[in-house]
Amino acid sequence: MSTLTVLTQNVWGGFPRWRERSCLLRDRIARLYPEIIGLQEVHGGAGESQAHLIAPAGYRVFFVPARRYGVAAEGIALLVRNDARAHEAHALTLDPSDRFEGRNQRMVLAVTIDRPEGPIDVFVTHLSLSRRARTRTAAELLEFVERVHEQSRSVASVLCGDLNADPDEPAVELLERHWTDAWRAVRGAARGGTWPAILPFRRLDYVFTRGAIGVAACERVPYSGSDHLGVLATLRVGESS
Numbered sequence: 001m002s003t004l005t006v007l008t009q010n011v012w013g014g015f016p017r018w019r020e021r022s023c024l025l026r027d028r029i030a031r032l033y034p035e036i037i038g039l040q041e042v043h044g045g046a047g048e049s050q051a052h053l054i055a056p057a058g059y060r061v062f063f064v065p066a067r068r069y070g071v072a073a074e075g076i077a078l079l080v081r082n083d084a085r086a087h088e089a090h091a092l093t094l095d096p097s098d099r100f101e102g103r104n105q106r107m108v109l110a111v112t113i114d115r116p117e118g119p120i121d122v123f124v125t126h127l128s129l130s131r132r133a134r135t136r137t138a139a140e141l142l143e144f145v146e147r148v149h150e151q152s153r154s155v156a157s158v159l160c161g162d163l164n165a166d167p168d169e170p171a172v173e174l175l176e177r178h179w180t181d182a183w184r185a186v187r188g189a190a191r192g193g194t195w196p197a198i199l200p201f202r203r204l205d206y207v208f209t210r211g212a213i214g215v216a217a218c219e220r221v222p223y224s225g226s227d228h229l230g231v232l233a234t235l236r237v238g239e240s241s
Contacts, residue, residue, distance in 0.1 A: 014043050
C-alpha cells in the first residue's frame with residue numbers, strides 16, 4: 001500500500017493580476033508537491049497554457065481547451081509526477097437554448113498513471129454554471145469514466161474538479177452513488193466551503209475516489225491567488241474506498 005496526494009484548484013486564470021497570482025499558485029504547488037494536480041479555468045493557446053507556467057519542474061502537463069475565445073481558450077489541465085500511460089479528452093454535450101450554458105463547452109480530461117499496485121485513472125472536469133446541464137453531464141461523465149476503465153483496466157480512479165455544485169445537488173448525489181467524496185469520508189458533515197476564497201461558504205471543489213483506494217486525509221488549501229480554495233486529498237492506494 002502506498003499514498004497518493006491529489007490537489008484540485010480552480011486557478012481563475014482569466015481574471016486580473018494573473019502575474020502576481022500565478023506566483024502564489026506556483027509557490028503553493030511547489031510547497032505541497034502533490035503527485036496529481038487538477039486545474040480548472042486555465043487559459044492557453046496553441047501548445048502553451050497557464051498550467052505550463054505554474055507547474056514546477058518534474059511535472060508532465062496535459063491541457064485541453066474547452067471554451068474558445070478566438071485563438072485562445074479556457075480549459076482544464078492535469079499535472080502529473082507519475083509515469084502516464086495514456087490520456088484522453090471528452091467533450092460534454094451542450095444545450096444552446098440553456099441561457100446558463102449556451103456555447104460554453106465543458107470537457108473531461110483523463111490520464112492513466114502507473115503505480116506499483118496497478119494503473120490508476122485520474123479525471124479532471126469543470127462543470128457548467130447551469131444546474132440542468134450539471135445534472136445531464138454528470139451522467140455523461142460516468143459513462144466516459146467506464147469507457148476509460150474498460151481500456152485501462154485500472155485498479156482505482158480519482159475524479160477532481162470544480163463542479164459548480166453544492167453537495168446536496170442532484171449532480172453530486174449521482175456521483176456519490178458510484179464514488180467516495182474524499183472530504184465527506186474524513187470530515188463528515190463539516191461544511192468545507194471553497195468559494196469565494198475570501199469567505200468560503202459554498203463547497204464547489206471536490207476529490208472523489210473509486211476502487212482500491214482509500215482516503216487518509218482531506219483538507220482545504222489556504223488562499224493561493226484564486227477565488228477558490230484548493231482541496232488536497234491524501235489517498236491510500238490498495239485500500240478499499
